[in-house]
Amino acid sequence: MSVTLDMSQTPLREVNATLQAAAKAQSNEPHVIVNARGSHAMAVGLDGPLHVTVKGSTGYYCAGMNKEATVTVEGSAGPGVAENMMSGVVTIEGDASQYAGATGHGGLLNIKGNASSRCGISMKGIDIVVHGNIGHMSAFMAQKGNLVVLGDAGDALGDSLYEARLFVRGSVKSLGADCIEKEMRPEHVEVLKELLERAGADAKPEEFKRYGSARKLYNFNIDHAGEY
Amino acid sequence: MCGIVGLFLKQDALRPRLGELLTDMLITMTDRGPDSAGIAIYGDAESDSVKITVQSQDPDTAFSGLEAALSDEIGVPVTIRVIDTHAVVNVPAASKDAAIAALEARGLRIMGAGAAMEIFKEVGLPKDVAERFDLRSMGGSHGIGHTRMATESAVTTMGAHPFSTADDQCLVHNGSLSNHNQMRRKLAKKGVFTRSENDTEVGAAYISSRMADGASLREALEGTLEDLDGFFTFVTGTKNGFGVVRDPIACKPAVMAETDDYVAFASEYRAFADLPGIENARVWEPEPATVYFWER
16 A cells, blocks of 8 residues: 655645654655645655655755655656755656755665756765766765766766765766776776666676776865965 | 746647746746746737837826827827736837837837737736736747846846847846946947846847847857856747757756647746646756757
């Protein structure tokens, strides 16, 4: 049995309160949201195992701060999907708009279509798999976690990057400051293989290139003072 | 923040419903811009006449007897359709400049002119603005609309979008331009003048000026990426076309949808929820620094 929440009948706050209570109660009962009509802040702040399916596209900040829950959007997601996610799985069947998975600490964000600009900005441990392309300034100041892109990456990938790992199968339009291509070692192939499997992605780890931090911006360099 | 919507019909069947569809899209964007709203709508073009949309703060006085008085003054018959604070003045194409001069001399504000385009904009909630002008009843081939949350110039009728700076051309904008004063001066040197202090009107005047110099819609929109500084998602309308461009940073949201029947633009997907066939439409986010346009 699943619980259906109809957003043409039920206000957003009530929908979120119902989902949050069900997650907290660890009921793990499937919940389906219909008539989403691109609403903002749907299925946010879930703190416990729960399966949520959104029929249709969502607006800003869907599945933000997710913990343990599995949220699937059967459409496209607006800006800031799965922002500050802690754990669980968020799947977007269509495209995701800007700053998908921003500041995420953990869990898997699986985007079946494209993600636009600033995907994974300031990510702090989340794993993001994008089956299509990503836009400019993705993984800006990314600190930890893995960003996997089956398609191409836009301008300034990984600008001012810390220790996040970026795997791109297609082309990279340009690398950001302090982001460089790195050797793909066996442990990276292992990580990538597991992530591709979890995301149901049809790709081989060997097809990817790895990018990471050159670690030149970690400390202030007096010789570069004139460049600031 | 501001809200933008646009709808360009590819098939004639939906033409009578253009106003209704655009109005629903516009009202959905109220959260993004509750202080003013406006719409430019393109109907049937008449080859030898021009529609001039004017606005007055005191429409009862300003529009009373205007038809006869203006006909006398410019020496050709004109017709006038009054809609709330606006009036659409229909004049023979050859008498357009004389009519605009006469209307401005009477203190009327020119919203725009063209063979096909009419512009309606006012201060107030989008739903109230739409009701005052009965936007729902309007038909046409394409239209663009804007809900404003002012960040730059005053909340006035003249500060509301769309802005029209040439016949049948108009622009709506989400964002803010930082070099608009410099560009306003540059355009003034070329003899291109704006009517308000608003940054978007400068963007509109820039595009019109480029097109007057022979640029295509694509070239003029590409020019905004080079010559205008600031944040922008622009949607522009011409007599037979509809164009979209976002600045290279692209932090102002945009989403598009296309079916066999239409191309739609909105700041958020929510605005598409009631469009016919949206569940099967191709929905995508326009790329930064990339010009999109459709022409019939």
